[in-house]
Amino acid sequence: MSIRLSVNKTYKQFIGGAFERSESGRSYPVVGVGDQLLAHAVQGSRKDVRDAVAAARSAQEGWAGRTAYNRGQILYRVAEVMESRKDEFCAEVLRAGDGQTEAAAAEETAAAIDRWVWYTGWADKFATVLGGVNPVAGPYFNLSVPEPTGVVGIVAPDEPPLIPLVSRLAPVIVSGNTAVVLASERCPLVAITLAETLALSDVPSGVVSILTGHRGELVPPLAGHGAVDALDLTGCDADLDADAARQAAATITRVVSASAAERQWAHEAAQSPYLIDAFCETKTVWHPKGR
Amino acid sequence: MSDLLAVETPPGSADAVGGVRITPVDAVGLEQRAASLCTRSIKTSSKAAALELAIQVMDLTTLEGADTPERVQALCARAGRPDATDWTVPPVAAVCVYPELVPVAAEALAESPVAVASVAGGFPAGLAPLEVRLAEIAWAVAAGADEVDIVLNRSAFLSGRYQKAYDEIAAAKQACGPAHLKVILETGELGSYDQIRRASMLAMVAGADFIKTSTGKIGTSATPPTALCMAEAIRDMSEQTGRAVGLKLAGGIRTAKQAWHYLVIVGETLGLGWLTPERFRLGASSLLNDVLMQRSKLRDGRYQRREDFSFD
Numbered sequence: 001m002s003i004r005l006s007v008n009k010t011y012k013q014f015i016g017g018a019f020e021r022s023e024s025g026r027s028y029p030v031v032g033v034g035d036q037l038l039a040h041a042v043q044g045s046r047k048d049v050r051d052a053v054a055a056a057r058s059a060q061e062g063w064a065g066r067t068a069y070n071r072g073q074i075l076y077r078v079a080e081v082m083e084s085r086k087d088e089f090c091a092e093v094l095r096a097g098d099g100q101t102e103a104a105a106a107e108e109t110a111a112a113i114d115r116w117v118w119y120t121g122w123a124d125k126f127a128t129v130l131g132g133v134n135p136v137a138g139p140y141f142n143l144s145v146p147e148p149t150g151v152v153g154i155v156a157p158d159e160p161p162l163i164p165l166v167s168r169l170a171p172v173i174v175s176g177n178t179a180v181v182l183a184s185e186r187c188p189l190v191a192i193t194l195a196e197t198l199a200l201s202d203v204p205s206g207v208v209s210i211l212t213g214h215r216g217e218l219v220p221p222l223a224g225h226g227a228v229d230a231l232d233l234t235g236c237d238a239d240l241d242a243d244a245a246r247q248a249a250a251t252i253t254r255v256v257s258a259s260a261a262e263r264q265w266a267h268e269a270a271q272s273p274y275l276i277d278a279f280c281e282t283k284t285v286w287h288p289k290g291r
Numbered sequence: 292m293s294d295l296l297a298v299e300t301p302p303g304s305a306d307a308v309g310g311v312r313i314t315p316v317d318a319v320g321l322e323q324r325a326a327s328l329c330t331r332s333i334k335t336s337s338k339a340a341a342l343e344l345a346i347q348v349m350d351l352t353t354l355e356g357a358d359t360p361e362r363v364q365a366l367c368a369r370a371g372r373p374d375a376t377d378w379t380v381p382p383v384a385a386v387c388v389y390p391e392l393v394p395v396a397a398e399a400l401a402e403s404p405v406a407v408a409s410v411a412g413g414f415p416a417g418l419a420p421l422e423v424r425l426a427e428i429a430w431a432v433a434a435g436a437d438e439v440d441i442v443l444n445r446s447a448f449l450s451g452r453y454q455k456a457y458d459e460i461a462a463a464k465q466a467c468g469p470a471h472l473k474v475i476l477e478t479g480e481l482g483s484y485d486q487i488r489r490a491s492m493l494a495m496v497a498g499a500d501f502i503k504t505s506t507g508k509i510g511t512s513a514t515p516p517t518a519l520c521m522a523e524a525i526r527d528m529s530e531q532t533g534r535a536v537g538l539k540l541a542g543g544i545r546t547a548k549q550a551w552h553y554l555v556i557v558g559e560t561l562g563l564g565w566l567t568p569e570r571f572r573l574g575a576s577s578l579l580n581d582v583l584m585q586r587s588k589l590r591d592g593r594y595q596r597r598e599d600f601s602f603d
Contacts, residue, residue, distance in 0.1 A: 050594055227596035
């Protein structure tokens with residue numbers, strides 16, 4: 001019997017609903033446990049950032065325009081597909097992680113799926129909880145409603161690879177934002193597998209783009225991009241964080257970073273409706289009250 | 292084909308118009324050459340120069356049923372000063388509107404170097420009665436149009452009535468008087484590169500000052516091979532008769548990158564002498580914003596958002 005050659009997956013970036021190599025044509029080696037080569041990931045460039053932001057921008061209005069109920073349905077479908085590929089995620093986490101046990105990897109995967117479902121449930125509820133009727137001194141109805149801020153750039157934390165990514169991405173897109181995610185530089189492969197589940201669900205093209213590559217190269221053009229409305233810099237180190245915040249300030253971009261409590265990724269404190277609110281703008285409407 | 296031509300040909304034989312030879316097109320070679328010219332990498336100072344030139348040769352166009360005088364006035368203001376925050380941006384070549392709006396544009400641009408161009412002659416189909424078309428052209432010129440964009444009678448051309456198509460263009464040239472005549476071939480409806488080449492020659496020999504790809508009203512507009520095919524026809528014309536005819540590319544040109552690809556195609560085919568507003572135009576409505584965005588990216592090193600630029 002002949003020896004079967006394994007068919008290895010090419011981990012490509014997910015830009016505007018398509019899996020693409022970098023415009024620059026580059027790649028970099030990704031190593032796992034024991035410095036063993038896992039794969040070559042795409043080394044994205046600033047032009048990939050530009051393309052992903054353009055895709056996110058054009059998808060945003062349509063995504064926010066869907067009913068909250070429909071967004072919830074679509075995101076729940078993502079959880080369904082993640083569940084059906086649980087073993088693959090688990091193996092991916094295990095290969096990438098820092099000597100995690102199989103049980104720990106399975107736990108992380110399950111927690112990540114549960115977190116996705118948790119945020120999905122908020123789709124048609126957060127506006128009720130975070131918005132409301134304000135008592136004002138005059139004959140007006142005064143309503144505050146949270147609305148998605150627009151395009152959000154997410155610098156995903158490095159480790160462990162899956163649950164932080166889900167914890168930062170889900171609250172951003174559930175309200176109708178679109179996201180450009182810079183995957184963990186060290187463990188990018190599981191992010192691409194997540195992209196595959198997004199592509200298999202009914203998430204419209206451009207709602208999530210996932211780029212891989214070197215942080216130092218990708219964060220500045222993302223932070224400085226005029227069409228990015230908010231940034232989650234949870235995955236940045238101190239140097240890059242300060243520089244990105246300066247870049248963001250030049251185009252008046254909101255900057256968010258995970259608190260210490262939120263960084264207890266597996267813990268319940270890492271999930272909160274206020275995280276959805278962090279990527280929303282409050283619209284307040286005054287309406288004259290009749291007699 | 293040659294039978295049809297024999298029945299009713301413009302002055303000349305099957306492969307010539309008015310004594311000017313029509314070179315057959317090698318379609319595969321044409322597409323490959325066009326594709327290779329579009330791989331040129333244009334960076335830094337060359338890019339800045341290309342963006343500047345793209346603005347200088349632009350015909351800022353609005354051809355919508357919903358065009359209002361106010362909208363045309365706003366467009367004219369932009370044409371003279373494309374970037375309100377930057378004086379160094381040059382004005383565009385012309386503003387292109389429907390005839391009814393020519394007086395508005397002419398008034399708005401009276402003090403400006405920007406020319407007024409008008410579509411006329413039954414745009415976009417060109418199937419109004421000839422007298423009506425000619426009257427429309429004369430009206431637009433009288434109202435202040437410096438340039439008139441008419442359409443080739445594809446109905447006549449595609450059915451082999453070349454003489455009719457030729458005569459109509461010659462009559463339009465007469466009706467234009469001092470104004471420049473641009474003839475739109477609507478290449479997307481012609482069917483083959485050979486037909487595009489033939490239509491180009493027919494229009495040039497009939498008196499066109501410019502030949503133009505498209506109306507922008509059908510799906511297939513200017514493409515790199517089409518531009519190359521027409522540029523080569525212009526080169527043939529220039530070599531055989533010494534007459535320099537201009538090229539206008541229009542329809543579907545939305546990005547700065549497309550624009551400089553076309554600059555490369557024209558520069559490489561016709562020489563740098565053609566890269567002036569007198570001999571080359573880009574007709575576009577949304578291109579200007581992208582060029583301005585690229586320009587500010589070069590200046591500030593920061594990607595811009597589309598919302599910060601005008602919608603029209």
